[in-house]
Amino acid sequence: MTKVRGLAALSKGAPFTRFDFERRELGEHDVLLDIVFAGICHSDIHQIREEWGPALFPMVPGHEIAGIVREIGSSVTKFSVGDHIGVGVFIDSCRQCQPCKDGLEQYCDQGMTGTYNTLERDGKTVAMGGYSNVFVVNENYAVTIPKSMPLDGVAPLLCAGITLYSPLKHWKAGKGTRVAVMGLGGLGHMGVKFAHALGAHVTVISHSPGKRDAALAMGADEFICVKDPKDLKPFARSFDLILNTVSAQIDINDYLATLSIDGTLVVIGLPGAPYPVHAGSLLDGRKSLAGSMIGGIAQTQEMINFSAEHGIVSDVEVIAADYVDKAYERTVASDVKYRFVIDVSTI
Numbered sequence: 001m002t003k004v005r006g007l008a009a010l011s012k013g014a015p016f017t018r019f020d021f022e023r024r025e026l027g028e029h030d031v032l033l034d035i036v037f038a039g040i041c042h043s044d045i046h047q048i049r050e051e052w053g054p055a056l057f058p059m060v061p062g063h064e065i066a067g068i069v070r071e072i073g074s075s076v077t078k079f080s081v082g083d084h085i086g087v088g089v090f091i092d093s094c095r096q097c098q099p100c101k102d103g104l105e106q107y108c109d110q111g112m113t114g115t116y117n118t119l120e121r122d123g124k125t126v127a128m129g130g131y132s133n134v135f136v137v138n139e140n141y142a143v144t145i146p147k148s149m150p151l152d153g154v155a156p157l158l159c160a161g162i163t164l165y166s167p168l169k170h171w172k173a174g175k176g177t178r179v180a181v182m183g184l185g186g187l188g189h190m191g192v193k194f195a196h197a198l199g200a201h202v203t204v205i206s207h208s209p210g211k212r213d214a215a216l217a218m219g220a221d222e223f224i225c226v227k228d229p230k231d232l233k234p235f236a237r238s239f240d241l242i243l244n245t246v247s248a249q250i251d252i253n254d255y256l257a258t259l260s261i262d263g264t265l266v267v268i269g270l271p272g273a274p275y276p277v278h279a280g281s282l283l284d285g286r287k288s289l290a291g292s293m294i295g296g297i298a299q300t301q302e303m304i305n306f307s308a309e310h311g312i313v314s315d316v317e318v319i320a321a322d323y324v325d326k327a328y329e330r331t332v333a334s335d336v337k338y339r340f341v342i343d344v345s346t347i
Helices: 042-048 151-158 160-170 188-197 209-218 229-235 252-256 279-283 297-310 321-332
Strands: 002-009 016-023 030-039 065-072 084-087 090-092 134-138 178-182 201-206 222-225 239-244 259-267 288-291 316-319 339-343
Touching: 002 134, 016 134, 016 321, 030 084, 030 151, 042 321, 065 134, 065 151, 084 151, 090 134, 151 160, 151 297, 151 316, 151 339, 160 188, 160 239, 160 297, 178 188, 188 201, 188 209, 188 239, 188 297, 201 209, 209 222, 222 229, 229 252, 239 252, 252 259, 252 279, 316 321, 321 339
Parallel strands: 178 201, 178 239, 201 222, 239 259, 259 288, 316 339
Antiparallel strands: 002 016, 030 065, 030 134, 030 339, 065 084
């Protein structure tokens, strides 16, 4: 067993504390990595606070993991000692169902194994996440990070990045398509960068007029500030694809009206309550309302390679371990540009 030091919440909503635990012995197909940076995702906060239902405590969150391989199992072929690698939202899946065989492990018929706050496939071991200094994972559930990329800016790509890249690729965003990104936070700013790099015409829709300059600097072609639903009326039938990254309650029908004929609005952020959707909002223009969740391992590697080619990383604020509780408060208050990343050496 490998001794690990981490940060854990010992109960619902509790402040973080130093937490020592052990990870499994290195299996023949496992890699052991020293974590360098771990991103803070809003879903970490939801789970710590049990806003998505009962959770497992003590909890070591974190599924935006960037580190360096220290040791490999006897049959590992994908990685070598010294490689920079990343681990994202899941660390295993059934490997037998059709989605898994198709490289869609995130949609595993039996359910993917989350990086934390879940039981591993043995049904006994509690998965502990990336707010820790060491991680052990099967080689097939990690990706290679080019050494030219800064690990702090790459860490959030393992969740925020792939969450936006995947729908952009699935709905074929590119030259000649008009993409709108709702919200310019940790998720939204990645959507702007990727959509721009893919060649789409990009519009940011935000409630914050102060984000205009940042949106344009990231590659947006237009910025729409929405203080009232009437602000969207001039943009009826304007967009082929809308990526909704906000989790606040909104009238989704106002945004559906801005879709072109055969356009799609993809829900990415998780609102606290269901959206009331009027049938007419979909019928008038053969529009679609869809959802998307991260990507499989192959697509995550594709996203990392695309990011390296286009110089894309997340905009981050690197923090020490003793600042995580404050970072959670600021994340909830949308007071971060655009992702907090923990320097794991400070744990």
